[in-house]
Amino acid sequence: MKPETPFYITTPIYYPNAEPHLGHAYTTVFADILARYHRLIGDDTFYLTGTDEHGLKLQRAAEAKGVTPKEFVDSMVAIYRNFWGLLNISYNRFVRTTDEDHIKVVKYAAEVMYRKGLIYKGNYSGWYCVDCEKFYSASEYLMIDGRPHCPIHRKPLEWTEESTYYFRLSEFREYLLNLLKNKDIVYPKHFRQEVINKIVGQELLDISIARPKERVWWGIELPFDKNYTVYVWFDALLNYLTGINYLSDKERFRRYWSSTHHVIGKDILWFHTAVWFAMLKALDIDPPKKVLVHSFIINKGLKMGKSSGNAVRIEDLLGRYLSSDGVRYLIARIFNLGKDVEVSTSLLDSIYNSELADNLGNLIRRVGVLIKKKLKGTLSSESIDNTLTDKADTAVHKFNKLLGEEYEISTALQEVMGLLKEANAYINSVRPWELSDPSKELYTLMEVVKVAINLLYPVIPESVSKVAESFSIQLGNPLDISVDVGKEYVVKEAPILFKKVR
Numbered sequence: 335m336k337p338e339t340p341f342y343i344t345t346p347i348y349y350p351n352a353e354p355h356l357g358h359a360y361t362t363v364f365a366d367i368l369a370r371y372h373r374l375i376g377d378d379t380f381y382l383t384g385t386d387e388h389g390l391k392l393q394r395a396a397e398a399k400g401v402t403p404k405e406f407v408d409s410m411v412a413i414y415r416n417f418w419g420l421l422n423i424s425y426n427r428f429v430r431t432t433d434e435d436h437i438k439v440v441k442y443a444a445e446v447m448y449r450k451g452l453i454y455k456g457n458y459s460g461w462y463c464v465d466c467e468k469f470y471s472a473s474e475y476l477m478i479d480g481r482p483h484c485p486i487h488r489k490p491l492e493w494t495e496e497s498t499y500y501f502r503l504s505e506f507r508e509y510l511l512n513l514l515k516n517k518d519i520v521y522p523k524h525f526r527q528e529v530i531n532k533i534v535g536q537e538l539l540d541i542s543i544a545r546p547k548e549r550v551w552w553g554i555e556l557p558f559d560k561n562y563t564v565y566v567w568f569d570a571l572l573n574y575l576t577g578i579n580y581l582s583d584k585e586r587f588r589r590y591w592s593s594t595h596h597v598i599g600k601d602i603l604w605f606h607t608a609v610w611f612a613m614l615k616a617l618d619i620d621p622p623k624k625v626l627v628h629s630f631i632i633n634k635g636l637k638m639g640k641s642s643g644n645a646v647r648i649e650d651l652l653g654r655y656l657s658s659d660g661v662r663y664l665i666a667r668i669f670n671l672g673k674d675v676e677v678s679t680s681l682l683d684s685i686y687n688s689e690l691a692d693n694l695g696n697l698i699r700r701v702g703v704l705i706k707k708k709l710k711g712t713l714s715s716e717s718i719d720n721t722l723t724d725k726a727d728t729a730v731h732k733f734n735k736l737l738g739e740e741y742e743i744s745t746a747l748q749e750v751m752g753l754l755k756e757a758n759a760y761i762n763s764v765r766p767w768e769l770s771d772p773s774k775e776l777y778t779l780m781e782v783v784k785v786a787i788n789l790l791y792p793v794i795p796e797s798v799s800k801v802a803e804s805f806s807i808q809l810g811n812p813l814d815i816s817v818d819v820g821k822e823y824v825v826k827e828a829p830i831l832f833k834k835v836r
């Protein structure tokens with residue numbers, strides 16, 4: 335027996351100061367599709383998501399509500415878990431930075447780096463808002479009458495010095511450049527170049543990893559100085575180690591870590607490459623195998639129910655498209671690693687109606703009804719129409735390459751939709767309802783349906799299971815799926831999968 339290949343996939347852990355919206359779902363659904371796909375092809379898959387629960391913003395949000403930060407994050411985590419349940423997210427662990435094992439990992443990592451001389455005490459100075467208790471950089475603060483002002487309070491900022499601890503990021507310059515240039519980690523490639531340019535173009539500065547406890551007490555205490563808490567970003571990145579038992583099961587950790595795939599948005603590229611790779615090196619851990627970077631959703635003009643600000647609410651999407659599958663499919667279809675995508679209700683509606691309701695939904699319904707009517711629900715044939723089934727085999731090959739090797743879920747789905755379109759055109763041309771024995775034609779169509787739903791399973795698992803059950807189709811490994819002859823199918827019902835939206 336061939337040993338299972340590990341596949342470890344992560345989302346960023348989210349900052350639970352508000353409920354998740356389409357932006358969070360975008361990353362989480364994409365990672366879920368990859369996780370489900372890798373499980374189907376037989377990989378030993380581990381999918382990690384979670385929440386980033388420390389820091390000043392949450393300390394403040396809790397104070398405003400009159401609860402403790404832990405009570406506040408507990409309530410938010412319940413909301414996150416609920417949404418991921420509604421979207422059928424198949425994570426293996428939901429890691430929280432307040433988890434005991436995570437706190438141990440952070441303290442251990444800080445201790446190791448400190449002992450190696452990679453963390454040292456220093457002063458941090460900058461423009462500070464007393465009300466926010468936060469430093470603002472030149473790109474963040476507002477210039478009013480020639481003085482920096484807080485972007486939130488619009489009050490003048492104060493030049494402040496604070497003692498802190500620094501991580502010696504500057505020491506890793508050569509390591510990072512070598513790594514980025516010689517290893518294909520960051521995908522798509524233009525993001526790798528962006529990081530290289532940033533390292534080359536500016537001095538790689540040491541980076542503050544702690545805040546004085548008197549300012550931020552809601553955080554993990556530095557193991558070597560009780561007067562400081564660990565900065566949230568340092569705390570958060572280490573979740574990827576916690577999730578696969580870094581300290582408690584070395585062998586398990588090594589196994590999954592060798593196949594680490596981080597899915598991130600492009601706004602956190604720097605932290606997940608330069609900073610994270612350096613931290614890992616400081617702990618003698620190899621870099622991740624892949625950092626998959628996606629671009630942004632532009633949601634201007636999207637008016638979908640009660641949207642707060644410009645964030646599209648997940649419950650509004652579920653309300654409009656009626657099922658987790660509908661929303662998952664739409665996210666997968668608009669998903670784009672390299673480019674920003676503009677979404678609008680009319681775009682989502684048109685994809686949903688034409689691809690799910692018409693193309694896929696109608697084909698399933700028509701094939702099911704015809705087999706029930708013309709063949710009393712039992713289908714078999716020794717011959718097949720190769721002109722259509724050859725296209726199915728081609729689609730399998732292309733789909734696996736696009737999703738498995740290039741992470742191009744949207745293009746992969748368009749391959750399946752192209753095949754289904756051919757199948758609908760085939761029905762219209764052979765007109766099985768007029769034939770006395772349409773066994774060959776309907777069998778040909780059934781094989782196309784079988785192939786298509788096997789490929790669609792990671793994206794729309796509930797609908798696919800319903801079709802498989804109704805048509806007695808066996809689901810299997812998408813790499814091995816192919817057109818067969820001489821099988822028997824029993825059609826119990828012809829399900830209506832997706833109702834059109836108007």
Ligand SMILES: [Zn+2]
Nearest residue numbers: 463466484487
């Ligand atoms: Zn302020």
